[in-house]
Amino acid sequence: MAWRVLATVSRGSAGARTPQGALRALSAAPASADLTRNIGISAHIDSGKTTLTERILYYTGRINNIHDVRGKDGVGAKMDSMDLEREKGITIQSAATHCSWNENHINIIDTPGHVDFTIEVERALRVLDGGVLVLCGVSGVQSQSLTVDRQMKRYDVPRVAFVNKLDRAGANPDKVVDQLREQMALHACAVQMPIGLSENHEGVVDLVKRVAYTFKGVKGEEVEETDVPASLVDEVEERRNTLIEAVADVDDALAELYLEGDEIDASVLTDAIGRATKAREFVPVFMGSAFKNKGVQPLLDAVVDYMPAPDDVEAIKGTSLDGETAMERISSDEEPFSALAFKIMTDPFVGTLTFCRIYSGILNAGDGVYNSVKGQRERVGRMLQMHANDRTEVKSAVAGDIIAVAGLKQTTTGETLCDKDNAVILEKMDFPEPVISVAVEAKSKKDQDKMGEALARLAAEDPSFRTKYDEENAQTIISGMGELHLEIIVDRLQREFGVEANVGAPQVSYREAITAPAEVDFTHKKQSGGSGQYARCKVQFEPLDGEESADFVFASEIKGGAVPKEYIPGVQKGIEDVLKTGVLAGYPVLGMKATLVDGAFHDVDSSVLAFEIAGRGCCREGLRKGKVRLMEPMMQVDVTTPEDYMGDVIGDINSRRGLVGDLGERGNAKTIRASVPLANMFQYVSTLRSISKGRASYSMKLASYDFVPPNVEKELMAKFTPSEED
Numbered sequence: 001m002a003w004r005v006l007a008t009v010s011r012g013s014a015g016a017r018t019p020q021g022a023l024r025a026l027s028a029a030p031a032s033a034d035l036t037r038n039i040g041i042s043a044h045i046d047s048g049k050t051t052l053t054e055r056i057l058y059y060t061g062r063i064n065n066i067h068d069v070r071g072k073d074g075v076g077a078k079m080d081s082m083d084l085e086r087e088k089g090i091t092i093q094s095a096a097t098h099c100s101w102n103e104n105h106i107n108i109i110d111t112p113g114h115v116d117f118t119i120e121v122e123r124a125l126r127v128l129d130g131g132v133l134v135l136c137g138v139s140g141v142q143s144q145s146l147t148v149d150r151q152m153k154r155y156d157v158p159r160v161a162f163v164n165k166l167d168r169a170g171a172n173p174d175k176v177v178d179q180l181r182e183q184m185a186l187h188a189c190a191v192q193m194p195i196g197l198s199e200n201h202e203g204v205v206d207l208v209k210r211v212a213y214t215f216k217g218v219k220g221e222e223v224e225e226t227d228v229p230a231s232l233v234d235e236v237e238e239r240r241n242t243l244i245e246a247v248a249d250v251d252d253a254l255a256e257l258y259l260e261g262d263e264i265d266a267s268v269l270t271d272a273i274g275r276a277t278k279a280r281e282f283v284p285v286f287m288g289s290a291f292k293n294k295g296v297q298p299l300l301d302a303v304v305d306y307m308p309a310p311d312d313v314e315a316i317k318g319t320s321l322d323g324e325t326a327m328e329r330i331s332s333d334e335e336p337f338s339a340l341a342f343k344i345m346t347d348p349f350v351g352t353l354t355f356c357r358i359y360s361g362i363l364n365a366g367d368g369v370y371n372s373v374k375g376q377r378e379r380v381g382r383m384l385q386m387h388a389n390d391r392t393e394v395k396s397a398v399a400g401d402i403i404a405v406a407g408l409k410q411t412t413t414g415e416t417l418c419d420k421d422n423a424v425i426l427e428k429m430d431f432p433e434p435v436i437s438v439a440v441e442a443k444s445k446k447d448q449d450k451m452g453e454a455l456a457r458l459a460a461e462d463p464s465f466r467t468k469y470d471e472e473n474a475q476t477i478i479s480g481m482g483e484l485h486l487e488i489i490v491d492r493l494q495r496e497f498g499v500e501a502n503v504g505a506p507q508v509s510y511r512e513a514i515t516a517p518a519e520v521d522f523t524h525k526k527q528s529g530g531s532g533q534y535a536r537c538k539v540q541f542e543p544l545d546g547e548e549s550a551d552f553v554f555a556s557e558i559k560g561g562a563v564p565k566e567y568i569p570g571v572q573k574g575i576e577d578v579l580k581t582g583v584l585a586g587y588p589v590l591g592m593k594a595t596l597v598d599g600a601f602h603d604v605d606s607s608v609l610a611f612e613i614a615g616r617g618c619c620r621e622g623l624r625k626g627k628v629r630l631m632e633p634m635m636q637v638d639v640t641t642p643e644d645y646m647g648d649v650i651g652d653i654n655s656r657r658g659l660v661g662d663l664g665e666r667g668n669a670k671t672i673r674a675s676v677p678l679a680n681m682f683q684y685v686s687t688l689r690s691i692s693k694g695r696a697s698y699s700m701k702l703a704s705y706d707f708v709p710p711n712v713e714k715e716l717m718a719k720f721t722p723s724e725e726d
Contacts (some may be wrong), residue, residue: 043134044142045113048164052290060099079110094120116482119464127357130307131159137171141179167289170667188283189246220293250281310400329360336422337361353404370420381407431463434479439504454497512582514626517542522618534605535614538598541622544591553593563599570608574615585720636703641696656680
């Protein structure tokens with residue numbers, strides 16, 4: 001068994017090292033839930049989060065050596081286990097691991113930073129109790145940083161921030177803290193200050209304890225604790241007072257001590273920061289350089305001190321099976337079993353693995369569980385604790401654990417597993433809609449037979465990836481979150497399933513929307529001997545704005561039984577069927593409210609089916625009367641470029657029907673934020689590299705949908721062949 005000691009230098013002495021804390025064995029099991037932490041490490045792409053995770057695993061004794069993220073040493077970072085990840089130097093799939101620190105058991109999920117794989121961040125944060133938001137000390141808050149911030153807020157995840165890459169020229173941690181406050185509206189404050197920046201970066205000063213940390217040894221494994229350098233003492237006291245005031249603003253107990261003029265010692269301040277952080281009212285900011293092995297061990301201490309244990313967080317919310325009664329489950333082994341399946345993965349040795357967060361109760365290998373979403377029983381086969389692509393079999397798991405389960409055949413991402421006698425449906429996850437599609441075609445008949453099964457397995461793993469067969473054009477269409485997302489899917493088809501495929505031109509997922517209110521009175525009447533079909537419905541259609549602009553809302557204002565209530569769902573279903581394909585160019589309809597206000601029925605000839613058909617006809621006519629128009633996805637594009645190429649970059653954005661917004665600075669580079677139609681962004685990376693001689697970079701994410709110009713709308717409509725109407 002491997003062991004590693006974290007060594008320190010006693011404060012004020014130089015040279016005599018003494019062990020700090022007990023020796024930590026690999027995979028030490030926690031004594032209780034209060035010694036467990038479930039955290040995610042998230043960031044914008046290339047901020048260093050996988051490098052940070054690699055150091056965490058090394059310093060906790062989980063791995064025996066540190067390897068390069070891009071796999072230049074022939075091994076690669078532990079958490080980037082896919083060959084594709086090592087080749088491209090980016091994280092594509094979230095990966096789970098676990099380690100021990102000062103007798104605490106820490107479950108970690110390392111998530112991707114590229115916007116195309118944001119679903120991996122979404123489902124990880126849904127089941128985690130805390131997060132580490134990693135930021136580049138030079139670039140600061142970037143577009144995907146903001147996306148991660150919104151996801152953390154959506155799932156009420158407390159976080160600590162880590163300003164990384166302080167060894168790089170232009171690093172400015174104070175500026176990054178200001179961006180956290182201004183751009184993310186976080187009550188953030190530094191709990192450390194750097195000792196030197198860029199090539200002079202030596203370590204950090206802990207403002208809470210008033211001590212300095214430098215990191216010695218070949219790989220920074222020896223933490224040296226000394227007095228604060230004399231030249232920094234005054235600045236440390238000033239920054240410490242700023243920190244105390246920031247925490248006192250949100251913690252009454254500390255505020256009382258501060259106002260009474262009492263000395264705030266390290267233990268009191270640590271407790272106050274922990275309370276405020278767990279309450280999501282404060283974000284402590286740590287700093288260092290993971291690549292240079294500086295600042296990682298104090299961050300691990302912060303995870304233990306400031307992140308909540310499973311029994312610290314609020315009870316998980318859910319509903320009864322009929323969705324009518326609100327329920328909750330407290331994180332306790334004594335509660336009935338409940339868990340959420342948050343990720344599906346295909347393992348070449350084990351088969352399909354379902355990653356689960358256990359919220360309550362105990363799960364044992366071989367147990368029968370109930371999928372309350374699908375109403376089906378499942379049998380738990382093997383239970384595994386994952387370490388990236390390595391696995392250790394376990395026999396049981398308790399509330400707060402994150403495990404992978406083999407043997408589940410029906411369960412998919414976002415579904416609840418529970419005790420059938422105490423059934424509950426836990427809060428579901430939100431999955432983004434795809435924004436780009438391409439046609440794929442197997443190169444041979446042999447590959448064609450395998451491609452359908454391979455795509456189905458990839459779609460089961462990734463809820464943001466969709467596949468369908470277009471019968472009209474005899475093509476298989478795959479849809480995802482961006483060009484890179486689909487490029488990775490096609491690459492995985494070949495590597496993992498041996499399917500060679502040709503890829504067609506990208507297609508944009510347009511939408512349709514009405515621009516004016518409309519009222520339609522539609523009658524469906526059909527007589528062909530015997531009982532016929534009769535249904536009349538009068539529906540008001542109106543566009544939705546603001547936050548509801550992506551939704552469909554159906555309402556009924558029927559009075560006096562003009563349409564019996566058992567027929568009303570038929571009208572709704574008929575309308576929703578039409579909304580899936582629209583009437584202009586076959587795209588889904590966005591942002592519309594339909595209100596059923598009147599109608600008529602026949603005692604013999606009316607049925608749910610008749611009202612469904614009437615609903616379809618009513619909706620088609622309503623869309624035309626409502627002056628339906630096409631909408632296209634508009635992408636928020638963030639470009640970072642040297643100043644010399646700024647004019648050419650802006651000119652190229654304008655040529656793509658883009659609208660340039662904010663211009664700014666990031667270190668020595670210039671930043672451009674623009675809104676550009678997705679249809680004009682294909683192959684943009686090649687153009688940008690050509691313009692800037694490879695020195696500019698960009699990221700983009702879906703910002704909104706906007707109406708397409710009339711000439712583009714005509715082209716799209718010309719390609720559409722409407723289906724036969726009922």
